[in-house]
Amino acid sequence: MATVAVLGFGNQRLYERIGAAEKLGGEPPFGGAAMAIEFAEAGHDVVLADPNLSEQDPEHVDRVADAGVELTEDDAQAVEGAEMVVLFTPFGATGGIIREIASHLEEGAVVCPTCTSSAFEIHESLYEAGLEVPEAVGVMPAHPAGIPGTENHRAYITARGTGNGTVLATEEQAELVEEVLSSTGKEVFELPHVELVSVVGDLSVVLLKRVIEALKEFCAVKALGAPQEMIDRQAMMTLATLAALIEAGGIGGLLETLDEEAIEASYSNMEPFVDGVEEPEGEPVERFVVLPGEATREAVIELVGERGWRTVRMRAWVDLYKKH
Amino acid sequence: MATVAVLGFGNQRLYERIGAAEKLGGEPPFGGAAMAIEFAEAGHDVVLADPNLSEQDPEHVDRVADAGVELTEDDAQAVEGAEMVVLFTPFGATGGIIREIASHLEEGAVVCPTCTSSAFEIHESLYEAGLEVPEAVGVMPAHPAGIPGTENHRAYITARGTGNGTVLATEEQAELVEEVLSSTGKEVFELPHVELVSVVGDLSVVLLKRVIEALKEFCAVKALGAPQEMIDRQAMMTLATLAALIEAGGIGGLLETLDEEAIEASYSNMEPFVDGVEEPEGEPVERFVVLPGEATREAVIELVGERGWRTVRMRAWVDLYKKH
Numbered sequence: 001m002a003t004v005a006v007l008g009f010g011n012q013r014l015y016e017r018i019g020a021a022e023k024l025g026g027e028p029p030f031g032g033a034a035m036a037i038e039f040a041e042a043g044h045d046v047v048l049a050d051p052n053l054s055e056q057d058p059e060h061v062d063r064v065a066d067a068g069v070e071l072t073e074d075d076a077q078a079v080e081g082a083e084m085v086v087l088f089t090p091f092g093a094t095g096g097i098i099r100e101i102a103s104h105l106e107e108g109a110v111v112c113p114t115c116t117s118s119a120f121e122i123h124e125s126l127y128e129a130g131l132e133v134p135e136a137v138g139v140m141p142a143h144p145a146g147i148p149g150t151e152n153h154r155a156y157i158t159a160r161g162t163g164n165g166t167v168l169a170t171e172e173q174a175e176l177v178e179e180v181l182s183s184t185g186k187e188v189f190e191l192p193h194v195e196l197v198s199v200v201g202d203l204s205v206v207l208l209k210r211v212i213e214a215l216k217e218f219c220a221v222k223a224l225g226a227p228q229e230m231i232d233r234q235a236m237m238t239l240a241t242l243a244a245l246i247e248a249g250g251i252g253g254l255l256e257t258l259d260e261e262a263i264e265a266s267y268s269n270m271e272p273f274v275d276g277v278e279e280p281e282g283e284p285v286e287r288f289v290v291l292p293g294e295a296t297r298e299a300v301i302e303l304v305g306e307r308g309w310r311t312v313r314m315r316a317w318v319d320l321y322k323k324h
Numbered sequence: 325m326a327t328v329a330v331l332g333f334g335n336q337r338l339y340e341r342i343g344a345a346e347k348l349g350g351e352p353p354f355g356g357a358a359m360a361i362e363f364a365e366a367g368h369d370v371v372l373a374d375p376n377l378s379e380q381d382p383e384h385v386d387r388v389a390d391a392g393v394e395l396t397e398d399d400a401q402a403v404e405g406a407e408m409v410v411l412f413t414p415f416g417a418t419g420g421i422i423r424e425i426a427s428h429l430e431e432g433a434v435v436c437p438t439c440t441s442s443a444f445e446i447h448e449s450l451y452e453a454g455l456e457v458p459e460a461v462g463v464m465p466a467h468p469a470g471i472p473g474t475e476n477h478r479a480y481i482t483a484r485g486t487g488n489g490t491v492l493a494t495e496e497q498a499e500l501v502e503e504v505l506s507s508t509g510k511e512v513f514e515l516p517h518v519e520l521v522s523v524v525g526d527l528s529v530v531l532l533k534r535v536i537e538a539l540k541e542f543c544a545v546k547a548l549g550a551p552q553e554m555i556d557r558q559a560m561m562t563l564a565t566l567a568a569l570i571e572a573g574g575i576g577g578l579l580e581t582l583d584e585e586a587i588e589a590s591y592s593n594m595e596p597f598v599d600g601v602e603e604p605e606g607e608p609v610e611r612f613v614v615l616p617g618e619a620t621r622e623a624v625i626e627l628v629g630e631r632g633w634r635t636v637r638m639r640a641w642v643d644l645y646k647k648h
Contacts, residue, residue: 018549023596145586146593155589163568189586195565196582203550204562205590206598207542211566212582214534215575221530225342231527232574236567237614238528241519242535243563244487244614250556251539252606258520258536262469262513265479266529269470272347274530282576290561290568 002180004039005078007097008032008088008116009050012060015147025151029060032088034149035114035142037067042183046070049078076104084180086112086142087122095125102129105137110173112142112158115202119159119168119194138173141194142181145201156181157201159191163288168194192284211239219278221270228280326504328363329402331421332356332412332440333374336384339471349475353384356412358473359438359466361391366507370394373402400428408504410436410466411446419449426453429461434497436466436482439526443483443492443518462497465518466505469525480505481525483515487612492518516608535563543602545594552604 010031015021020030029037033056036048047070053061054073065071072078079085079101089097094117105111111122122139131137140160146153158177160169169177174190181188191197199208218235222228245254334355339345344354357380360372371394377385378397389395396402403409403425413421418441429435435446446463455461464484470477482501484493493501498514505512515521523532542559546552569578 014549018597024593145590150593152593154592155586157586157590163572187589189583189589191583191586192581198558199562199565200582200586201590202558203542203545203548203555203594204558205587206545206594207538207559207562208566208582209587209591210538210541211535211563212579212584212587214531214538215566215570215578217534218527218531219575221527225338226527228574228576232570234522234526234528235531235575236570238523238531239535239563239567239570240614241523242532242539243560243567244612245609246539246556246560246563248487248612249609250552250604250606251543251559252552252604253609254539254606255536255603256606256608257516258524258532259513259515260536261511262479262481262515262524263529263533263536265511265513266469266481266525267533268478269348269474269476270527270530273342279579280574280576282574282578282580284580285569285573285577288568288572290564 001043001045002083002176003045003081004036004047004084004086004180005082006032006036006039006046006048006086006088007050007075007078007101008090009048009053009056009060010034010088010148011090012057020147020150024147024153026149026153027063028149029056029063030147030149032086032114032148033060033064034147035086035088035144036069037064038148038184039180040068042180042185044180044183047072047078047082049073049075051075076101079104079106079109081106082109083176084110084112084142086114087117088114089116091116094121095128098122098125098129102126102131105131107136108138108170108173110134110138110140110169110177112140112177114141114143115198118198119162123168134167134169134173138169139194140169140174140177141197142177143197143201145189145205153186155187155189156184157189157191157197159194159197161193163193163195163285163290165287192286193288195290213277216277216279217274219280220276221273222278231280325367325369326407326500327369327405328360328371328408328410328504329406330356330360330363330370330372330410330412331374331399331402331425332414333372333377333380333384334358334412334472335414336381344471344474348471348477350473350477352473353380353387354471354473356410356438356472357384357388358471359410359412359468360393361388362472362508363504364392366504366509368504368507371396371402371406373397373399375399400425403428403430403433405430406433407500408434408436410438411441412438413440415440418445419452422446422449422453426450426455429455431460432462432494432497434458434462434464434493434501436464436501438465438467439522442522443486447492458492458494458497462493463518464493464498464501465521466501467521467525469513469529477510479511479513480508481513481515481521483518483521485517487517487519487609487614489611516610517612519614537601540601540603541598543604544600545597546602548594548597
């Protein structure tokens, strides 16, 4: 059994507005409150902190308290003694919250971003607060891959390695996080790289699923006589180019830049060679580095400095979560 | 009317093996030979050079000659006096051919890569040969977006600008290329950036078409309450991350790295929010820079040096075409 602090009750108004209960089942409160409930029900010693606790629906607060969760408005107090600190904090708020709680974190504790912050952002904020990752404090996502508390939420996604070889959590911290997440009865997927957690677990999964289908279909054009290495390189450059266009002008800008008529004229020549889907064989990728485009890099260097940029090298995620 | 040199007869064995005539209509010879024929039939003064001319099917050679095309085995001789030089040369051969023809190119001529080389690769090779682009010699793709000579081939794709602002062809060179390509009766699409020519016109179009569909679908998850800027950034990071994984381990490596079960578990929570397709508005992208991953960058710096890398900055395409 572990001591767990969950920071952030969850934006219940958002869940109501998007119809989370109707679409995915379950009863509010969702989000951080629901994670606190399920950890407590699994037998852990749980505290839920939210500075605006008094503004929450009293029925929701009662449901949390009834599950045995301790409630407080004080983040710093909540993390004292906690082995695992889950951040279900608003987009853009993580840096400030880490500054507030840094000196209260237990030696060897592990901080877990969910879907509102990134492991890289927390790594950076802890570093700025003078804490070494993972020796002093580890970072390991506890990404819910769904809205916690909905019936359909059946998995957590986590990772401790990164594409550039940095490891953000010790073995001990990783075991603790996996134990706590597994104890909820949900499936826990440990991915090889934290960069993939948001890609697989967040909004992005909608795009990811389709792009994977498209890549398998693309492999089938091998019928045209192209070797797999060439298929791979064309795919790499296509996705990198689209990423750069989106960075510069958004998806709307990309669509304006490409000529859809030209695409149709060109595609009609390839279509007869695309039949079916092929899954190429491969080995899991041990090391990779995502180099975001110029605009992101400049914004991030401004934000965290050249040293920060060089330290983690996967700064675009930081920018994503800091801005929203 | 223009003087045009086409270098490269086209790999007729490949076209036969993949069933180009059956699938796309038309009669061989396809490829460079077919481009030479259609330029000549449009009234231009055309020479076709191929060092292995004697190994071509005599019937194919006759068809070219009957169209009024001059035939030679000597590339250097063919480009003398040519205003437009089309490279339909084998993958990986461009650097050597540029070295061979550089001193024979007319002042102000324009060199046109098709689907076997890239504008950046030619730019680099001309630079190494001591020629300034576009003042001494311009570069402008004449990408056939299909197999020349097949009935279905109905468009050429070209471009003269680049994402980083470099312009590879003068106004005069661009007008010449457009005039020659248009005179064939085919549609000519001029894209804003040469980086997009291969993405739109080559194998990649199969992937591009699907990814564009996926991006429009992804925009529809806005229903979840996310602002377009966040959708854009998630898309950008997802595509950049996939590109980096493909660079490191190919499409096979990417599939091994991602956990498809985790993707399914996560996607099931997003699916109820994806309904339909949304086309976000946007402005064409004026500037963008594709930063390829570490491996490509290192390979390219080794190939063309730090200066070359910095000059054009879109070196991965060079690598793609030089290797294959």
